[in-house]
Amino acid sequence: MFAKFIIYLYIHGGANAKPKILKMSNNKIILLGVTGSIAAYKACDLIRQLVKNDCDVHVIMTRNAAKLVTPLTFKTLSKNPVSIDLFTETAEWRPEHISLAERGDLMVIAPATANIIAKIAYGIADDALSATALAFNGMKIIAPSMNTAMLGNPVTQENISILRQRNFMIIDPENGELACGKVGTGRLAPVEQIVNKIQNSLK
Numbered sequence: 001m002f003a004k005f006i007i008y009l010y011i012h013g014g015a016n017a018k019p020k021i022l023k024m025s026n027n028k029i030i031l032l033g034v035t036g037s038i039a040a041y042k043a044c045d046l047i048r049q050l051v052k053n054d055c056d057v058h059v060i061m062t063r064n065a066a067k068l069v070t071p072l073t074f075k076t077l078s079k080n081p082v083s084i085d086l087f088t089e090t091a092e093w094r095p096e097h098i099s100l101a102e103r104g105d106l107m108v109i110a111p112a113t114a115n116i117i118a119k120i121a122y123g124i125a126d127d128a129l130s131a132t133a134l135a136f137n138g139m140k141i142i143a144p145s146m147n148t149a150m151l152g153n154p155v156t157q158e159n160i161s162i163l164r165q166r167n168f169m170i171i172d173p174e175n176g177e178l179a180c181g182k183v184g185t186g187r188l189a190p191v192e193q194i195v196n197k198i199q200n201s202l203k
């Protein structure tokens with residue numbers, strides 16, 4: 001009986017089991033926005049999980065994100081060029097933010113800073129990521145990550161609720177230890193949770 005219980009826990013996971021990543025079988029194009037949050041390194045794992053699940057990942061990062069993680073890392077993990085500068089010439093005749101926005105099946109911004117959330121809420125399109133977000137008509141998922149005070153600021157809360165009203169899916173940040181040394185709400189949601197939300201949205 002006890003042995004059966006152990007086998008059950010092994011298969012289904014105990015109370016502390018991490019959410020399992022469901023297998024995606026598609027070749028969907030995911031536009032992954034990465035912004036200047038300390039959690040930018042977690043986007044590396046997100047890319048790996050998506051690539052393992054046969055997704056074609058195109059990273060669009062902000063200049064501030066590039067100060068935290070190199071574009072070369074994202075390029076190597078995603079096996080695709082990384083977009084940072086709106087005005088870089090590419091082989092395509094169309095501006096890159098438009099061509100990516102037209103080709104993408106889903107856009108996810110993880111981690112999303114307070115800054116990008118505010119820019120998207122107000123239609124600002126002054127860099128590659130915000131311009132692509134404005135041009136993209138499909139499903140958009142935002143995973144905020146920031147210090148508790150930035151998250152709790154009424155202006156950030158108002159911006160998040162503007163995005164919810166416009167059918168953006170918000171993956172709420174977690175409570176836990178933050179990079180600023182404090183404990184509170186603002187940690188990026190677990191990568192497994194983000195992958196599962198992407199998978200469910202692509203069904």
Ligand SMILES: Cc1cc2nc3c(=O)[nH]c(=O)nc-3n(C[C@H](O)[C@H](O)[C@H](O)COP(=O)(O)O)c2cc1C
Nearest residue numbers: 035036037038062064065113114115116145146147
């Ligand atoms: C080391 C470091 C970590 C940061 N982490 C965050 C963060 O987790 N969330 C956030 O909203 N801003 C964070 N910031 C501030 C943003 O980088 C800043 O607001 C920046 O303008 C965001 O630009 P972007 O949205 O274009 O990437 C951080 C700044 C530094 C220097």
